[in-house]
Amino acid sequence: MVEPTDNTAAGATAPHSASAEPRGQASASPMLEMTGITKRFPGVVANENVDLVVQPGEVHTLLGENGAGKSTLVKILYGLYRPDEGEIKIGGAPVEIPSPAAAIEHGIGMIHQHFMLVPTLTVAENVALGLQGRRGLADMGPVRDRLMEVSERHGLAIDPDAYIWQLAVGERQRAEILKALYREARLLVLDEPTAVLTPPEVDDLFATLRSLTDEGRGLIFISHKLAEVMDISNQITVLRDGEVVGRTTPAETTREGLASMMVGREVRLGREVPDQDVGDQRLVVDRLRVRGDRGNISLDDFSVQVASGEIVGIAGVSGNGQRELAEAIFGLRPIESGTVQVRGETIAAPSPKQVRRRGVAFVPEERMRHGAVGEMSVSENLMLVDYDKPPFARGGLLQFGIIAERCWELVRRFTVKTPALSTETSHLSGGNIQKVVIAREFSADADVLVVAQPTRGIDIGAAEYVHERLLEKRAAGAAVLLITEDLDEAMQLSDRVVVIFEGQAMCDLPRAEATTDRVGLLMTGVSEEVPTPA
Amino acid sequence: MSDFFTVSVLVATLASGIRLATPFLLSALGETIGQRAGVLNLGVEGVMLIGAYAAYITALRTGSVVAGVMAAMAAGAAMGVVYAFITVVMHATQGISGIGIFLFGLGFTDLLFRQQVGTPVPIDGLRGLDMGGLSDLPVVGELFFQHSALTYVAFALVPVVWFAMNRTTFGLNVRAVGETPEAADTLGVRVNVVRTQAIIIGNVMAGLAGGTLALDVGIFQQNLTSGQGFIAVALVYFGAWRSSGVMAGALLFGVVSSTVLQLKTLGIIVGANSTIAAMAPAILTIVVLVLVSRRIGAPSALTVPFERDN
Ligand SMILES: Nc1ncnc2c1ncn2[C@@H]1O[C@H](COP(=O)(O)OP(=O)(O)O)[C@@H](O)[C@H]1O
Numbered sequence: 001m002v003e004p005t006d007n008t009a010a011g012a013t014a015p016h017s018a019s020a021e022p023r024g025q026a027s028a029s030p031m032l033e034m035t036g037i038t039k040r041f042p043g044v045v046a047n048e049n050v051d052l053v054v055q056p057g058e059v060h061t062l063l064g065e066n067g068a069g070k071s072t073l074v075k076i077l078y079g080l081y082r083p084d085e086g087e088i089k090i091g092g093a094p095v096e097i098p099s100p101a102a103a104i105e106h107g108i109g110m111i112h113q114h115f116m117l118v119p120t121l122t123v124a125e126n127v128a129l130g131l132q133g134r135r136g137l138a139d140m141g142p143v144r145d146r147l148m149e150v151s152e153r154h155g156l157a158i159d160p161d162a163y164i165w166q167l168a169v170g171e172r173q174r175a176e177i178l179k180a181l182y183r184e185a186r187l188l189v190l191d192e193p194t195a196v197l198t199p200p201e202v203d204d205l206f207a208t209l210r211s212l213t214d215e216g217r218g219l220i221f222i223s224h225k226l227a228e229v230m231d232i233s234n235q236i237t238v239l240r241d242g243e244v245v246g247r248t249t250p251a252e253t254t255r256e257g258l259a260s261m262m263v264g265r266e267v268r269l270g271r272e273v274p275d276q277d278v279g280d281q282r283l284v285v286d287r288l289r290v291r292g293d294r295g296n297i298s299l300d301d302f303s304v305q306v307a308s309g310e311i312v313g314i315a316g317v318s319g320n321g322q323r324e325l326a327e328a329i330f331g332l333r334p335i336e337s338g339t340v341q342v343r344g345e346t347i348a349a350p351s352p353k354q355v356r357r358r359g360v361a362f363v364p365e366e367r368m369r370h371g372a373v374g375e376m377s378v379s380e381n382l383m384l385v386d387y388d389k390p391p392f393a394r395g396g397l398l399q400f401g402i403i404a405e406r407c408w409e410l411v412r413r414f415t416v417k418t419p420a421l422s423t424e425t426s427h428l429s430g431g432n433i434q435k436v437v438i439a440r441e442f443s444a445d446a447d448v449l450v451v452a453q454p455t456r457g458i459d460i461g462a463a464e465y466v467h468e469r470l471l472e473k474r475a476a477g478a479a480v481l482l483i484t485e486d487l488d489e490a491m492q493l494s495d496r497v498v499v500i501f502e503g504q505a506m507c508d509l510p511r512a513e514a515t516t517d518r519v520g521l522l523m524t525g526v527s528e529e530v531p532t533p534a
Numbered sequence: 535m536s537d538f539f540t541v542s543v544l545v546a547t548l549a550s551g552i553r554l555a556t557p558f559l560l561s562a563l564g565e566t567i568g569q570r571a572g573v574l575n576l577g578v579e580g581v582m583l584i585g586a587y588a589a590y591i592t593a594l595r596t597g598s599v600v601a602g603v604m605a606a607m608a609a610g611a612a613m614g615v616v617y618a619f620i621t622v623v624m625h626a627t628q629g630i631s632g633i634g635i636f637l638f639g640l641g642f643t644d645l646l647f648r649q650q651v652g653t654p655v656p657i658d659g660l661r662g663l664d665m666g667g668l669s670d671l672p673v674v675g676e677l678f679f680q681h682s683a684l685t686y687v688a689f690a691l692v693p694v695v696w697f698a699m700n701r702t703t704f705g706l707n708v709r710a711v712g713e714t715p716e717a718a719d720t721l722g723v724r725v726n727v728v729r730t731q732a733i734i735i736g737n738v739m740a741g742l743a744g745g746t747l748a749l750d751v752g753i754f755q756q757n758l759t760s761g762q763g764f765i766a767v768a769l770v771y772f773g774a775w776r777s778s779g780v781m782a783g784a785l786l787f788g789v790v791s792s793t794v795l796q797l798k799t800l801g802i803i804v805g806a807n808s809t810i811a812a813m814a815p816a817i818l819t820i821v822v823l824v825l826v827s828r829r830i831g832a833p834s835a836l837t838v839p840f841e842r843d844n
Pocket residue numbers: 041042044045046064065066067068069070071072073843
């Protein structure tokens with residue numbers, strides 16, 4: 001069935017030269033020109049008079065903090081939003097893009113920030129979706145063949161018959177990219193594609209992106225990770241509060257320069273962590289053995305100790321048992337063998353409530369699934385742990401006055417950007433949702449913190465903020481277990497680094513010995529003969 | 535009790551179970567299609583009543599069973615358009631809208647029946663097909679080869695629906711919009727068009743199910759369907775959104791209903807007991823729903839309206 005939606009030859013490896021353009025426009029025209037784009041939402045101007053020009057063969061980066069308007073701009077390009085003002089030209093010709101179908105027809109492909117894949121369909125079915133089948137039949141044979149061909153041509157390995165739900169995040173992203181390439185996208189938009197990837201996956205992605213620009217395709221790349229942006233971009237457009245605040249190239253700027261442009265003030269990257277003495281052991285995980293969702297052993301004989309006043313980083317590519325570790329400590333996952341001790345006391349059959357009562361707080365990895373309830377208001381999320389304790393509840397009645405006071409205080413103290421306490425939490429940006437979770441967890445009396453991927457997918461401003469709060473907790477004598485796949489974060493903040501690989505601890509290195517190279521290598525499973533402290 | 539366990543009685547019970555399963559099967563298959571597209575229709579019962587009345591009045595006036603069947607499907611289609619407008623265009627909450635459709639169907643058919651017919655007049659209903667030698671076979675003939683055409687249609691629809699869902703672009707679209715409408719939208723699938731189509735098809739089948747019921751018993755009366763449409767919705771969950779599972783459920787309910795009837799006919803259960811026995815399908819529904827209350831396999835976007843927020 002299923003033909004590509006435009007008239008370009010399917011198998012051609014040649015880049016789309018200007019002469020192959022259906023419109024036959026002058027080759028001097030840029031691939032894309034967006035001029036004077038303005039988009040208002042109730043109460044916010046998401047894009048104000050934004051100009052963007054993309055040439056074939058270049059990676060054009062849109063850089064900006066969360067909420068700067070990056071996604072809005074590309075959603076306009078993809079026909080998901082209608083602009084209030086402004087003009088779009090493709091290959092020099094003005095176009096209207098009222099729907100994604102129209103965008104696809106214009107050769108635009110989009111890899112969305114939140115993957116647009118149907119989990120219950122196979123990769124091939126996801127690719128075939130929306131294409132016309134011959135006589136209405138979804139004959140997957142030809143789709144698979146062409147998909148495999150596209151996948152081989154671009155080095156994007158995928159199993160066409162796997163269901164999306166079976167795939168790891170990196171594979172899902174490949175499926176997304178293949179969906180666009182299958183449709184012969186000449187201009188590819190990638191909205192924060194690296195937010196969900198591990199460092200090696202980012203490398204693979206960048207190799208793919210480079211091969212795509214080599215073919216003459218244009219790329220719009222969205223990110224707020226500066227090192228990546230410096231690495232992959234040809235052009236950089238910086239957005240802040242919906243407006244373009246700068247245009248530059250990696251050659252003309254530095255990471256600090258970019259950071260200052262996007263945040264709108266001087267930013268110092270990297271941080272000094274003062275030395276400090278540690279106290280008694282607060283959290284001791286001893287030879288823990290835990291099963292994963294599919295019944296496999298995902299933590300095997302795993303031990304780690306965290307003392308008062310230290311941050312212990314668990315570094316590793318995600319999927320190596322980190323989530324299971326956090327869940328086991330917090331009583332969300334049955335323990336097969338081994339123990340978890342808090343302040344020297346073994347918790348027999350932990351439940352979240354019991355663990356919390358012993359002063360442990362938890363910032364879970366998936367803030368929208370386990371950290372916050374998206375449909376509930378900001379204040380409800382802030383009170384999720386303490387709502388039933390005095391003074392917030394008396395005689396089973398919620399004390400709304402006191403709760404509101406407390407919530408405003410937290411919102412101010414943790415600089416949560418929200419229009420109101422009653423705002424539905426899912427309407428906030430990722431960084432602000434994380435601040436809500438952190439405000440709730442860090443404000444409690446807890447002095448043992450289990451913090452998983454605290455800055456994943458949030459902007460520098462918010463990440464910086466989270467780091468400060470973590471160090472503040474450390475200075476106040478809390479024991480912090482920091483589970484992170486962000487190597488820089490682990491190295492910067494941790495007093496000791498434990499690398500986790502396939503459910504086992506590969507090492508336990510003090511800060512001085514934990515070099516990036518060493519830890520990076522251990523993360524790939526290459527073990528050293530370094531005895532871990534018993 | 536031993537009267538029941540004779541070959542002839544058992545065969546008759548099973549055969550009538552298959553017959554009684556027909557409206558369950560038609561309406562539940564239709565509901566399955568709608569739900570796969572992400573639309574819950576609790577109003578199946580109401581649509582069945584309207585289909586039943588349409589079939590009855592048409593067959594009564596024209597004397598043609600075929601015209602009655604057509605009328606039932608047309609009435610179903612009309613209700614489908616109404617329900618699609620309410621839920622897809624107006625984004626009304628699906629649970630409540632479905633109840634509204636049910637109440638409308640219940641009241642409207644009763645009103646029409648009183649105005650247009652008054653005292654029940656029986657019609658020439660569905661007849662079993664005579665397939666010659668096949669129908670005359672012992673046991674097997676009675677079980678499988680003496681049913682009305684609509685029963686065969688209903689069971690033939692089981693593989694047809696499976697094929698449509700799994701092997702056509704329409705089915706792919708339906709599954710996608712029921713699961714992740716945003717994703718389908720970004721690929722140019724017109725989500726609300728697909729949902730409207732699925733709703734109309736589902737309602738046509740519900741109308742046909744009602745028509746089958748009226749033409750089978752040859753009469754119409756208030757609340758003729760007596761909850762079958764609600765059981766059909768439950769069967770979709772029971773069948774885990776798969777046509778074969780739905781068929782198994784429909785057969786289960788058909789056979790339970792026929793068994794209760796048979797036991798009453800034989801005088802094995804009498805008096806107050808028979809009232810209790812008549813509740814068997816309802817009790818079975820509850821038991822089944824408790825057992826399969828896991829929503830594994832449910833379309834993720836079930837009951838969630840879709841709109842691109844411009
Ligand atoms: N559908 C929408 N309705 C209302 N406001 C929106 C919508 N989409 C985005 N916004 C707002 O527009 C602004 C820009 O958002 P977005 O483009 O998603 O930023 P970015 O992708 O740079 O993080 C934010 O303030 C956001 O809250």
